[in-house]
Amino acid sequence: MIRPPLSLLVAGLAVLIGMAGLVRGSIPQTAAADSASSVQTAPIVVGGAYVREPATTVNAAAYFTIFNTSDTPDVLTSVASGAGAAASLHSETASGGMKITSAGLTIPAKSSIALSPGKGHVMIEKLYGTLTAGQTVNLQLTFARAGEVLVTAPVVGLLAPAPTATGPK
């Protein structure tokens, strides 16, 4: 199958997101499905998302902080990205990394987990093209309870500081 260029995919996703009324001016992106009709805080809020500019065109790593505002644990069960053909959760070290089981990554009730260098990341694999600073990458996170959460992550230069994760207000 011929793969469309990255810019097309990003544009396509932006149109879909825009039609659903989900375009937000700033991070954090909140759980999409019920936000239009609800004034409650979304159960899952993702902040500080970014993709480190990759040194190669093979893989890229995405980082973000997941805030679980609900009274119930939730599990990040799968990840997908418009920037590559595959994406998966990776723990970075055996000792200091994240506890990722076959079910996924659990975010306890009323707490947060940061995917950060030394802990874990979303590995975007089989990139559709070069990723450079200033571009954005769409991530789709699927949670067992909260469902799908769409995140827009800027690509940050190799030596640039990571954005700060702002939690729910």
Ligand SMILES: [Cu+2]
């Ligand atoms: Cu990885």
